[in-house]
Amino acid sequence: MKKVKVNLQIKGELLHLCNDCYNKMMSDELNVNLEQVIESFTLVDGRGISRTFYVERRVYPIGFYFEAVENIEFGYKFAVHGELEGSQQEMISRLIEKTRKGIAEQYIETDVFSGGQAYQNMKNDQIVGVIEYNEASDDEPLVIIDGKPYTWEEVGKMVTAFEGFQIKLKMYDITDDVE
Structure with missing residues (x-):
């Protein structure tokens, strides 16, 4: 499991702590x-693919933050938060259910054209994912969908099938439920 490090500045001094020490x-x-x-x-x-998630907990003055991160690069990521007085076990249960x-x-x-060329498209005319930093391009993010990274260009190709349609793009915090 990748150990998370926290950088914290106290009275002008920068501390580098492991997540457990910070908590x-x-x-x-x-x-x-x-x-x-x-x-x-x-x-x-x-x-039907088995996916393993590591749980990270962070304690903040405003509450607990729990994050489930898939054990592969650019995999799925989910998070919940709760009150300091709340049950951490209930927060974990909410995280697992989410x-x-x-x-x-x-x-x-993935579908195949009649000529045999494969292409990807959006099922049910929608996608849900997480925006991540793209080391290959400061100008374009990666979009993690179905636990796989897609470039902005790849997402754009999928969207071109909807030329003439209306679009609604709404951002959600990682701890929000997307319905």
Whole structure:
């Protein structure tokens, strides 16, 4: 599991802490108990593929933040947050359920033209994904859909099939539920 590092500035001094050390420091400062929580879980997606997620917890003055990150580069990512007084086990349950729902539906399918050339298109005229930084291009993000990275150009090719249609593009925080 990749260990997350936290950079924190206190009284002008920059501290580099591991996530566990940061959480311990914050829980002591905020007088919050860190419950024992799972480190990972595995679920099966809508295609029958088994996917493993690592769980990261962060303690902030405004509450807990839990994130499930798939164990592959540019895989699925889901997050929830909750109050400091809330049950961390319930937050983990919400995270697992959100992940289960998020991987159940597939948004991209591959079809083949009559000439044999493969192409990708959006199932049900929609996509849901996460925008990530693209190291290959500062000007274009990667869009993670179905646990796979797509360039902005690849997404654009899928969208061209809808020429003349209306579009609604709405951004959601990673902790929001996308319905």
